[in-house]
Amino acid sequence: MADIIEVLKAAGQDDLLKHLETLSGDARKNLERDIASQDWNELKALHAEKSAANLSDNVSADLQPMPFKIAADDLRYDFWKETGEILLGKGQVAAFLVAGGQGSRLGFEGPKGMFDIGIPSHKSLFQLQAERLQNLAAQVGHPIPWCIMTSPLNHEATVNFFTENNFFGMDRQNIRFFEQGTICALTPDGKAVLDGEDHLALVPDGNGGCFRALAQSGSLAWLIERGVRYVFLYSVDNALCRICDPAFIGALASEGRSMSASKVVPKAGPNEKVGIFAFQNKKPGVVEYSDLPEEYRDMKNPDGSLTFDGGNIAVHLFKLEGLRKLQTSKLPWHTARKTVCGIEQCWKFEQFLFDAFPQLGTMMPFGVIREEEFSPVKNAEGNDSPKTARIMIGKLHKEWLKKAHCEVKADKLYEISPALSYAGEGLSRRVFERELGKSILEFDEE
Template structure:
């Protein structure tokens, strides 16, 4: 039987079982405005700064990939899921190749950390081995597992299975900071001279891995961290939004925002509470060290676990890092360019919608390059050819069609 910290679990149970519901009416909630990066006059300077940092070897990437593809009908790590592109690229392959494109431009590989879970760790590594790590330099990639915490029965005693083994559950995405340090990966980053770490989830098909402009924006701001945000589709869209809560940056979940605040508009009719969270962030390395050494708040949920109803599960949330750090740089982007989640089997945020968004974006890149295209066709362009639409031409299109550029 695995060892667990019974005293720590007792402490959490005592804290949450006696916790009373508290009102948030006293919280001071204010909008946290942002500018669209494409329209910012500093964009060119940010890009130059970011590219310089890459050449110095000062940037790393960190992917959270502990999830399974069960909601998609896929039995395996979500990152290994072929979500329908003509090339059959998985989410892992797309992220790897985008980082390799940046590394080639910088003249050196980019350190890449991938956090798995005990549920998919061996399968994730096997996926990379089966595909020769997609050509990625193996000395610059590390896998490690996120932490687990034993679930508790309704009475606060540890939950065990029929074999008497403790039933554990992931400790939440906020545990990524502790796992990064505990695994030695944070020290690995520091040894390699990393100063900025791009962090994202695995399930965004359009994620611009370690975007140099994004990195440069944080570097020039002097702030501890940055987040990419998108305008909400409308007031009713169920997405977490960045706001100021009691003077500190926070992400407010849809259910935590009143109708009054949700629908509040500026003089020009735009939403005051905008800034949808995309799950793409950059942290200074010192910020990661600070978070890893200071425990984030714990949260409790009552769920059915292993057939036992109303069990206690404890988690930490990544979003609690932002009020802890105190300040943040919000970097506005267009969702059509960078945000295509693969979460649901059908409908919104599905493989079908993600493929369509990627195809539309890549068609736009080709149109901007004055390439002659078939009407109504969508296109997939390999990240080895372009990172964000650069280096495309009619000559490249004719040469790569069916090899690095695909119609669908």
């Protein structure tokens, strides 16, 4: 208790200390636990630094585009794919899912991974991903470890959902669940915000906190013990994510110098609201759409293509040495002013995953085709919605069937179970006839 008093006094949190002294029993224990979870010296420094900086997370004046090519067009693609399959078969690759978000923007009260986007099978995002991983593991002959980072808000619901569904047929021993870190919101004048009388207003520390959480949860040590050398990191809401893509893994393994790789798509247009990969001060990183100066946003090459292209689809691959470095690296904190617990203009601090890239040095951009690998489910309607994801899945799977010379209906879309095909392989007329109505389902474009 003496330590807490001294820490809070040094951090200028006298009001919080006075409130704590009015509590007793479980209420006091709850608040003490929350207080002990925070670095109060860092919070004090963050408030002072960001107040003086007026929230400016400036883009460097020395901004250069990061060229990339569509990987499937590269003559080395088949070699990369074979290399990745060998590494997967040796158990040297793991998947890392960032799944702390809720589905509230979709009108769904629960973890976003539990959401049903409305495909005929009504499989959740979690189930689609689990089946893709299982299919790939069966192809390479080795289970793929799966780390799943939740948030304090959805951890219990996520674990319960997997348990109720028998982990979608996966071995429980190959899955690790752990929670994302949190940081206390501060009032405009730097005081801790309370959520009720016995808890701090703790908010997620951003997707950049994933490296710290992976290490602190013991999951990084778990991967090291299993002999993992490459970690495929992705977000829960991409309905088309090709998890642990062998060609992607093989490309980074073959490249040698880089600690990380990221999948990129050509932007749909200059005003598409996605971050872009670029060099700042000769270091690789991501510039958010809102931070990219307008003159750069519209800049074009002589052939008419965008100069600053390469949209970030939040699909990354890290060598284990890189993750070991990041567990102790200090990523910069970004700020936002939000209403928290009824108090306006509170300070919320978060770290961004892409700030890791400048610290790791050279990285490899890996160009992919949007229609094959990127369909985010973020909005209830319009762009990046369940409907757009359904249609993209239906069209992609129809193309897979056409390439396999199956007789598909012109006015129908198709859903192929990830348990049947990971990325279009293993399909034929015979398979189509046998599985139609079972693992292959027809549906209408709504």
